[in-house]
Amino acid sequence: MSDTMNSCPTMPRLNELAPNFEAKTTHGVKKLADYKGKWLVLFSHPADFTPVCTTEFMAFAKHYPEFQKLNCDLIGLSIDSYYAHVAWVRNIKEKFGIDIPFPIIEDLSMKVANDYGMIQPGASDTSAVRATFIIDDKSVLRAMVYYPMSNGRSIPEFVRLVSALQTSDKNNVATPEGWQPGDKVIVPPPGDVNAAEKRMSEGYECTDWYFCKKSL
Known part of the structure; x- marks a missing residue:
């Protein structure tokens, strides 16, 4: 060879x-x-x-x-x-x-x-x-x-991934497992202790300070 x-x-x-x-x-x-x-x-x-x-x-x-x-x-x-x-x-x-x-x-x-x-x-x-x-x-x-x-391969996954990447770029968000257009997106976690304190009162759908979603 x-x-x-x-x-x-x-x-x-x-x-x-x-x-x-x-x-x-x-x-x-x-x-x-x-x-x-x-x-x-x-x-x-x-x-x-x-x-x-x-x-x-x-x-x-x-x-x-x-x-x-x-x-x-x-x-x-x-x-x-x-x-x-x-x-x-x-x-x-x-x-x-x-x-x-x-x-x-x-x-x-x-x-x-x-x-x-x-x-x-x-x-x-x-x-x-x-x-x-x-x-x-x-x-x-x-x-x-x-x-x-x-x-x-499953081709619909690549359609979904391109859409997810474009959504993240446009809105500065992450997307959860299996995300599809129209689903809620994940808000980036707070960057410091003060931001973490405020997170629960910022109007997002939060399970805890590090895990919050929102609709676009």
Whole structure:
């Protein structure tokens, strides 16, 4: 094996600029800078023409309008050729009646996959695992989730997570487990003893001084 395959993957870090990329895709050459001002979900899959990946791509396509409403684009990636991507997209249209409306990166060199830590020694040396990266409108990496090759992702969770991140940014709040738009949000805990003393009388729905919710 090459040194690249034997080395530990490069791991991007949350709240830092996402690794830059410029790559051939099914929609022409795309680069990270093309998405400045929009949110982006970049996700990898092990291989074209595989059943689990096919279900994921159809689900991403189904939820594409929801991502678009959140000012969020999608872009897929696998270590397959452009021609394989095109053939697979056409096959999904023919066999399942679903159009794939977003681009898929050709990454035969594995450059993008390695830059994003999509190659996981012990899980896969020559294919990208199921990695998902949420990048905000300033090209900052905000979330990343890795799945094993054997199990598909739940795409509605990524719609929910993009919405939650945008809500937190806009309102300076946190969101509880399973939060959905319209649910109450969590007020940041007080920063000192005096603020803690005042918290219970500030009009929030409080269980205790550190645990308060409010409606937006």
